[in-house]
Amino acid sequence: MPPAQIAPSQIAPGQVAPGYRQPPQQQAAQPAYEQPQIAAPAPIVQEQPAPGAPGTRRRGDAFDPNQNPNAPGAPRALGGGQQPMPAVTPGGGRNPGEPLDLANTSPRYQQGVPPAAQPGYPPAQSNYPAPAGGTALATLPPSATPRDEFDLGIGYMQRKDYALAEQTMKNFTQKFPGDPLVGDAQYWLGESYFQRQQYRDSAEAFLAVTTKYEKSAKAPDALLRLGQSLAALKEKEAACAAFGEIGRKYPRASAGVKATVDREQKRVKC
Template sequence: MSFILSDRLTCAAAVALAMIALPPAALAQSGYDPASAANMSLRITTLEDQIRQLNGQVEQLTFQLRQMQDMMRRMSEDTEYRFQEMGHGGVPANAPSVAGQPHVMQYPQQPSGQPQMLGQGLGQAPTGAPVQGAGQPLDLSQALGQPGTLGLGQPGQQGQILGAPPQPLGAQLVAAPTDSPKDAYDLSYGYILRGEFDLAEASFRDFLTRFPGDELAGNAQYWLGESLYARGNYRDAADAFLKGFNNYPDSAKAPDSLYKLGMSLKELGQTDAACSTFAELPRRYPRAPQAVQERARSEMQKSGC
């Protein structure tokens, strides 16, 4: 509706301007009236102001539409994961189970007293990760600096320990209705859907501290990265996505974590490392959702990989 009205106003302004541009002889023959011309000029000015206002409204609506599309994509991805969970009886597809025992996913753990740093173990395939073909393993050490750190700043800043507590929040977190991992996850994901990314970060960090071996931990690690990425905190987002890729290789969100790791590196200006990450996605996860693979290919083309 806004586009149609804008087009009509533009046409009206063009007609009025054409009338003013007529030569004096033509104006005299047509009964030119200075008062009418002044009135027409005022109307044109008013129409131009209205057009500018409409353009501003169109830009605002376009921005809101993009936000809604992004939110719908997130909801679709999470719904897809939940259907996968239902199809496997609540157990991830690649997770082994022992009869008579509750299933708890096991993930690589760091030796006691040695916190995991960004880039650590990146040159090796994560435990249980499907390595495909003869392609070289993902190695970002040359592009990012010294092994074990991002290499994007001074020591102690960019080599930040993963899982650091978030900054104090302006709003207070709400407690989950029960102590179950699912309720805690749903509460955290609700913050994502409402765009409350600072609360989402704190809530997902709390989830990962309390339920590191839960089947939803891989998803939680991914959304932790998204909560940071959405606020432009690309360095910490890269930390979170890398940890999701390394520690939860069998998670439904592992391909997404690898893709968003590449996006974070691209935002940090590490184009070569981002290209290596995008190229690794189809090799590690050839059965990743088609949408994720297409986005990775698109970003490779945009980046000139």
């Protein structure tokens, strides 16, 4: 016979209904968290093949001096086995063992080739006037006179240092315009241009001698150089006029000047 069922309203508070058990309260157990440990990687050991072991191959692009001892970069044995180096001729026209020319009179420091090296041109001026003291000055003394400065410029011309000669003679004409040597200084100024083939500047300088200092002893030479400068500038008519003026204006010119005039007139075909 089934047990009588009791209505829930008939159950007193705190009384448990028969046949019903309350499950014990269980606390949710959380699993313990353990931090995983990372093991250190094992060292990589690369096995080196034994020398000469079968099956091993060498890189084809590796340089082996034993296979090609004469290749560039191969070590050389000291005391022999080296190939002799070819003899190299030094630049600048020097011979082997010859010291380097540091002077500014070297041809590679000069502007152009002197007229003496060109066919048809007169030789370079060589009859420089003798300085007053017998030797040309290297530098100006503290108490420099006009003659000292003129001799300094002549010394530069003798050493073919035409740039310094130009500067010295130009300063002379500006500082001593009334000196008796100013006409000669103007001529040598033009000569410093002429030797460097600066023919337009030389023509202007020589023209100044023939117009401003026509009584100078260098006036016939200046007129000759004026014609040569004009001929180099392809001014044929002006050059021939200058050559023809020498005999008329300076009938007492030296024999050397007259001979050069005849030669230049034939060369230019006046």
